[in-house]
Amino acid sequence: MTDQHVDLLIIGAGPAGLAAAIAAREAGIESILVLEREKEPGGILRQCIHNGFGLHRFSEELTGPEYAKRDVDRVRELDIPVRCGTTVLSVSPDRVVTCVSPEFGFSRLSAGAVVLAMGCRERPRGALCTPGSRPAGIYSAGTAQRFVNLEGYMPGRRVVILGSGDIGLIMARRMTLQGAKVLACVEIMPYSSGLNRNIVQCLQDYGIPLYLSHTVTDIHGRERLTGVTVSRVDENRKPVPGAEICFDCDTLLLSCGLIPENELSQGAGVELSPLTSGPVVSETLETSVPGIFACGNVLHVHDLVDHVSAESFRAGRAAAAFVRASSPPAPVFTVKDGPGVRGTVPQKISARPSEDVSLMFRPADVYRNAAAVVECGGQEVLRKKAMIYTPGEMAVLTLKKEVFESLPDKVITVRMEGEKQHG
Amino acid sequence: MTQQSEKVFQSDIVIAGAGITGVSLARELSRYDVSVIVLERAEDVAEGATKANSGIVHAGYDAKPGTAKAKYNVLGAAMFPALCAELSVPYRKCGALVVGFDDNDRQTLEDLLRRGVTNGVKNLRLLNREEALAAEPSLNPEIVCALDVPESAIVSPYELAYAMADDAALNGVRFHFDQEINSVSAAAGSGWQLATARGDVFRCRVFINCAGASGAALHNMISDQPLQMTHRRGQYYLLDRAPYQPFTRTVFQCPSAMGKGVLVSQSVHGNLLLGPNAEDIDDPLDTATTAEGLASVLARAQRTWPALSTRSNITNFSGVRAHLSTDDFQIGPVSGAPGAFEAIGIESPGLSSAPAVAVDLAASVASFLSLRKKGNLVPPRRPKKPFHDMTDEERAEAVQNDPAYGNIVCRCEVVTEAEIREAIRRPVGARSIDGVKRRTRAGMGRCQGGFCSPRVAQIIAEETGVCLQSVTKCGGDSLLLVDTVESFLKGGAGND
Structure with missing residues (x-):
């Protein structure tokens, strides 16, 4: 028994979910519901207050919130309902979705098609098995970004960044502009995993050294972080003894990769790829479970939101076609x-x-x-x-x-x- | 930290240490008509060895017959099912295998079997290779035999400690945190006087030393029989919850002089625990992990489980256990110090033994002080089922009764705002991010608090009436934030 049926249910109102909703409505689907766990739509773009978004899609440079606003405005214009403050708890293979919110309580919804657009999460320290103590002051870069940009708090004074993913690079600049001292960005690979423009604009422009083929090999401090030891690594990514550098810092930001958020996908029985860590899909973005689609960072981790939007428009169109009962090829x-x-x-x-x-x-x-x-x-x-x-x-x-x-x-x-x- | 003015506190009994032994004892003593204060160095219950061990209720085959370890392990383990049911603490009798790889190990396992029988452990049995592999197909096929220990169980040690502390507090025990004891001395006339690092003074008729890593130091302040203690660190891997785990039982390798060896075990919450190694260290508070230590745990765990991968590792940690040179627990009156009692040198099987140690020690103290049992006890709190484990119907009802159940704060472990508030409000409530984490599992999952910690910090600030900048990870100076963005920027270079 379910509380409500919708033709298309979209999980997540970040750039992926919003684009899928817009495309599906433009393809003629009336009954659409978007579920979002935050209090407002926009996803992670809300905390990405730097610019550089939208060059491909809009041929102009927008900030994250500006980019998100365009899709949010369009969704409002199209009168597509977005239920915020709502967390999805499960998705079944036959597209029954359970969710919960303080306002609407617990709901069980059935859907003609489902679009998974939950985004991704950051890899924590445990994924790297970095030894050392476990004090306060170690954050994933996105968590620090949330503290600074959304909550208005500084997580630290003297910062080392482990990993050269884009969020880490952006946070190097952000922390510097806010008055903190960023001592180094440390990358275990011989190349950065971030965009070249970010290395130039966020590190080089501020004189922040990038240590390639280096990693953090020890963490010091009992209550709050007091320092990290950085070591050079060999071609097998093993630390080279005798090549340690010590940094006095009270903050370590981790920018060591993103992983699609897979709990709901797994629960729905969707086949996952060990390479992308996201669902296996066809060109219509349909997963191995009929009628369940995936797009954006929940599918594979993108570096440009423009690509997320393009992919998600396709997913929205394909989901609309599925709802209209055209059996998928x-x-x-x-x-x-x-x-x-x-x-x-x-x-x-x-x-x-x-x-x-x-x-x-x-x-x-x-x-x-x-x-x-x-x-x-x-x-x-x-x-x-x-x-x-x-x-x-x-x-x-x-x-x-x-x-x-x-x-x-x-x-x-x-x-x-x-x-x-x-x- | 704001410096408070010095205070003098008076009670019949002071217990030093809010680890599993101290809180078990506090709870037993709360059954008597007597005033009890628990002093704890850290900011919360269970902050020493109790929060960082394997979480095993050992059956009791390992300890040498006739030792305090053997006696209390078997007695204590038998108390766990009823105790955990009464306090609503997760406990599961999943059994254990001790695996052997050669003839030496076979000899060891035969010795353990005999020892276990002498100690009173039930249902022990030696398995041959085929039987062991049939029981646990993911085991290394190179094993030659195994000791089957159906009575072995798993428990969440810190959740048990929190529940016992709550129950003790409901029945009158007072807890003082952030109180490190600097000195213990005989008071004029009789009884004891304790001075803490903060400058407070605690006076009592009976002093009980359950101080874990500081056990020998406190003992040596008052006893005519000095003790020597070493600190032995063990490092662990904690892997993510998974729908299928490689083993249903805890799998041990053969024990050695340094400990029970590296195990591979499920936790009561479905994570997989690998560890510990054993290394003697100087500083009992040094719970860092090391590259060498973790590598050695991994290599040994792989011997049990060749398919092991750390791909799903979510955190590493270490715990330090207190080892006396006598190689046994020291439990009872302190020699040369009338009115002082102790339970020290509590290493493995300290968790399994704690409830039985508490009963015995409480009886000695009660007899010393001629205490009477209370007529009425406040019953244990009945915590609600975790939202994570509720059925859809239960979830619907929970949200209907309290909308805060509709706000999922930790997405990995599905922990709600209502549960986080309750963790702070319970009798001995959480005051830090780690305190909330261990009570609710918010932040225990694969993103390790990346998503929920800002939200949890906000709730702690609201509930405890402090500003967000005062919220800590684990007390002391473990502050999460240094300033507001606005004020920090004004401080400019002065902040550097």
Whole structure:
């Protein structure tokens, strides 16, 4: 027994959920409900007060809240209900969703289609097994960002940042501008996992050193953090003894990667990819469970919100088509990661895609004078050249839908070509 | 910290230490018509070895027959099912296997079997390789035999300590936190006088030393028989909850002089615990983990479970246990100090033994002071089922009765605002992020508080009437925040 039926239920009112809702309504779906656990829509963009959002989609530089406002305004214009302060507790394979909120209590909703748009979470210290003491002053970069930008509090004075993910880089600049001293950004890999523009604008412009091939190997302080030991690592990422640097700091921010939030996806029985840590999807963003779609960072971690929106518009259109009972096309093609490629999405493609198909992936290393190549049955389908491909920037290869009419095989492979920086 | 003016407190009994032994004893003594104060160095109950151990209720096969460890382990373990049911604390008799890899180990397991039988442990049985692998198919196929210990159980040690502290407080025991004892001396006439680091004075007729790591130091202030204590650190991995765990039982390797060896065990909440190693350290408060220590735990746990991966590791921690050179608990009156009692050198199986130690020690103290049992006891609090474990119907009802159940604060462990407020309001309530975490599991999950800690801090500030900047991770100077953005910016370089 359920309390309510909606044609389309969207979980999360961040950029992914909002775009999916807009696309579905524009495709003619009347009965839509968006559930959001925060008090306002907008997702993580609400705390991203720096600019740089929207260059691809709007051809202008917006702050996170400005970007979010455009979608929120459009959702209001379209009169799509967003129920805030509501946390989804479960999604069943037959699309019954339970949720709870102080205002509406406990509800059980059934849905014609579900879009998963819960976003991702930051990897904590435990995921890195960093030894040392466990004092106050160790935060994931996003938690610190929330404290500074939303709550108006400073989490520390002297800061070391472990990991060079984008949120860490942005927080290096933010903490500096707020009067804190950022001593170093430390990255275990020989390259940064963040966008190049952030390394320039957030570290170099403020004289903050970036230590590549280094990591934190000890944490000091009993109550509040008093310092960290940073060590150089060898090519196997093992610390090199005798190459330690000690930093006196009261704050360590972790920016060591993001993982899709998977509790609800797993509960719904959705197949997950060990490479993206998110659901396995077809080009319509449909998961292995019919009628359940996924888009945005819950599917795979993006670095540009513009890509999230584009992907989520597709998910919204596809979910609308599912609601209108057009039976989804069976996947025919499988997409495989070739040499130098990690986590290509989508993993499956139907025989006759209704739209052009964007293959998104991250190179496994830095490649210079390089090309990303799509192959099928020994035949080159697409080649996209670039001066540089890095793991910090998601690569997007768009295949025209006509291409699929004449592919010689059922397996499509994506691989890198070019000068690999680190071997 | 604001310096309070010095105060003098008077009670019949002072217990030093709010670890599992101290709170068990406080609860037993709360059954008598007597005034009891518990002094604790840290800001909360269970902040020493109690919060950082394997959480095993040992069956009692390991301790040498005739020792205090053997006696209290078997007696104590038998009390757990009723005790945990009465106090609504999670407890599960999941059984254990001690695995052997060669003929030496086989010899050890045969010795343990005999020892266990002598100690009164029931249902022990030696399994051959095939039987052991059939019982636990994820075990290393290189094992040659195993000791089956069906009476072994798991419990949440700190949740038990919180529940006992609450129950003691409901029945009149007073808890004083952030009170480190600097000196213990005989008072003029009779009884004891304790001075704390804050400058407060506590006077009592009976002093009971349950001070864990400080046990020998306090003992040596008053006894004519000095004791030597070493501090032994054990490091752990804690893996995420998973729908399927590799073992249903706790799996031990053969014990050695340094301890019971590295185990792989489920926690009562469905996490997997790996550890501990054993290393003697100088500073009993040094609960850091080390690269070497963690590597050694991992290597040994992999010997039990070859498929082990740390991919789902969510945190590492360590605990320090107090080891007396006598290699046994020291329980009873303090030699040369009439009116002083002690339960010190409490290392494994200290958790399993605590309830029985408390009963015995309380009886000695009651006889010393000629105490009478109280007529009426306040019954234990009946905590609500965690929202995480409720059915849909129970959840609907909970939110209907209290809308704060509708606000999910910790998404990993599904902990609600109502439960966090209750954790702060209970008789011996949480005052810090860690205190809330251990009472409610908010922040115990895979994001380790990344999502919920700002929200939990806000609720603590509201409930305890302090500003957000005063909220700590675990008391003392473990402040979460240094300033407001506005005021910090005005401070400019002065902040650096």
